[in-house]
Amino acid sequence: MPEDPLFTRWRRLFPVVDPATVKRCFDGLRRAYTEPHRHYHTLDHIQACLRHLDEVPGELEDPRAVELALWYHDIVYQIGNADSEADSARRAVVELRQLGETPDMTAKVRALILHTRHPSQPDCHDAALLVDIDLAILGAAPALYDQYEAWIRQEYKDIPWPQYCAGRRRVLQGFLSDVFIYQTDKFRNERESTARANIERALACLTEPEGSNRGK
Template sequence: MDLLTRWRALVPDADALGAELIACWSQPHRHYHTTDHLAAVLAVVDRYADLVPDPDAVRLAAWFHDAVYDPRAGDNEERSARLAEASLPGAGVPAERTKETARLVRLTAGHAVAGDDHDGALLADADLAILAADPDVYDRYATAVRHEYAHVPEAAFRAGRADVLGGLLALPALYRIVPVATEWEARARANVGRELATLRPTTPRR
């Protein structure tokens, strides 16, 4: 099923908005945060939709969570949430679902999820699923992220990326709701730890 067909199933009679979002996800400066990432997140959400109270809000949040993506900016999640708040009412999405969608988008800024937030847990799990990929797939993901930050000097990128990865490892759990959480957790922490080791300078032996 192509993305526009998926959008129509979620928000009927709003093709213009769906096309606008697909255009956002297709911007040439993106290397990882592309339509492939969107499709992958939606696939995880669909697979485990029966575990959450409002799977359509989670799907909408998947569509919007990186709709605004400027590697030079620090407020992409907030701007993406505001885009959802501005766009969804005109597409016929009820106010409560629009509010929940924007809340979920904002959550992806740090992926910290309350224990009883099942909608948030599924979105976070889906967004971070790439961390648990096979090592070669993970390495391609890491390379793509570096391409998105090509404007950042190497030393600054390494330090910033290490901070991001360290923050992820500091979370009590990377995955919270998917039935394969334990399996994903082990693979993801191994991948992230491996990348982190390449980013931090080694201390020369004396």
């Protein structure tokens, strides 16, 4: 039976580490990203992030650190947790130590993960690209963006619609209030205008009753 391509990619990050440890950590990642309350923050999101990473191979100072941060940046995702990013960073540090990573690498990955809090002020180009990759969905084609909004609502399905609308509006307006949504020229050129149009459309939908024909 062919090996899971996602596991193959993960395994190649740790060529000299005990295979059982590599597999155990991957299985933990898989369990986390397939938790039943997740609809967007899943392995599909991680795979999409990795595809975007592969499009910028020469633009990163430490591509391995960025890749490890992408793998772990949403490993903890609980509705109502005010700082899932910090919890994700802590788990990343623990597991990367088990995988033999140096203190310098674990510190880099921790700092990168913390930049995925939004809003964020990246302090280096690697962090800026990481944040843009995480937010790439905002500038996706309208149909995919609308599906993303539906997935986010599913993750927050236990929140009453008026309360959800108020919170979601704050998040989306926060993106629009910045001079740029994206931090790097690549993402600004490719996705900025589409992201702003998507968000404006989503905000208009958040004024409608739940269950109306959104995304039209």
